[in-house]
Amino acid sequence: CAGGPRQPCSGNGKCDGDGTRGGTGLCVCSPGYGGPFCAECGDGYYEASRNKSHLVCAECYWACGRCTGPEDSSCLRCKRGWVLHERRCVDVDECGTEMAHCRANQFCVNTEGSYECRDCSTACIGCMGAGPARCKKCNKGYWRDGAKCLDVDECASAEEPVCSGAQEVCENTEGGYRCVCAAGHVRRDGQCVEDKPPDAPEKGFFDDVTEDEVVVLQQMFFGVVICALATLAAKGDMVFTAIFIGAVAAMAGYWLSDRGDRVLDGFMKGR
Structure with missing residues (x-):
């Protein structure tokens, strides 16, 4: 590798194979350094100092891909998700452009240098943000009250009982309902029966004989x-x-x- 055994890779990396025939003889640079001989700064770093034998690279402002110093105003190029404006990197709002790609029933949230896709409320079919007040359309089992999609109480709104089984009562759930057994009853074989232990078999004539x-x-x-x-x-x-x-x-x-x-x-x- 360049630099020989005393200072391989300009002192900023390691030689693959350490000079033996078992490696490629190429430099593997330390973080912050780049180039074939590790003699220059890598992406996201700038030259803090340099002399004939040593190079010191320091990290740029975190949004900068290339820079001349550590300040946010010293950017030369920006990382992905940012755009250069007057030597500063400004966050790109992907949600306000066509760059965001969220699935159906999700909404976009812009983040620093990127974006996130989050699920809509269960009350919504499509939404513009979080919560039942940001729905584009109400889901089945919900109704619109002003800006909000509210749960429909099927148990109270039905003209006839929605649970027709013996000893069944209606229990409202979010976006629906379910039929449960009335108090003091349990479901056995699909039917609601009284919750009591099974009848004991009748005693024989000699059952109590000691x-x-x-x-x-x-x-x-x-x-x-x-x-x-x-x-x-x-x-x-x-x-x-x-x-x-x-x-x-x-x-x-x-x-x-x-x-x-x-x-x-x-x-x-x-x-």
Whole structure:
């Protein structure tokens, strides 16, 4: 690169490849410097000082593309979005010209050196600025009141109810409306129904029977079986005696146990 290894690229850049065969041998200038050997100031910078071996470049006024000093009145050329007038760069109002290109339902806002496209209000179909008072035409669901496009309350303005479903009420929204369920109701399968838990299934005869009570029933059944066996084995007058003894033995075997005590205590306390 120019300048050799001691001061490559005039001291204002780096040599691509650093003098080896791995680079292009061209200068890569530092910010603010330009030219093939980085020996001049780049766009947006001016010569603040120069001697035989060194060049110092400083930044121009921010709207200037080329300049002779840092003041806004020292511009020689302007950046894009600006126009030179008496050595000063004046902002171009793109919104007032055909230079701005915004989409439909957007409006233009001029900025320093450029412009922005912003969305119109939802009340508008085309607009000249922000808000519902700058609409060219009102959108569906809005009506014009003087300069403004205001929301139409479909729920209040309709001659007949707009929500015809059972337990449905109308709720106005911006530019429209929606049908919702009345208070105390929820929508299920497209219908508004009362918001209450589903009916519990009817209880069976033995649903409330506790484990201890099941044991009692088992003991009673066991006693009946014993009685039946005793009856088959008995003869004559001994039949009723055998039934009685079997039943008493079955019941006493349980009620004299600890578990029987707990069940009996529960019945006595009104469980």
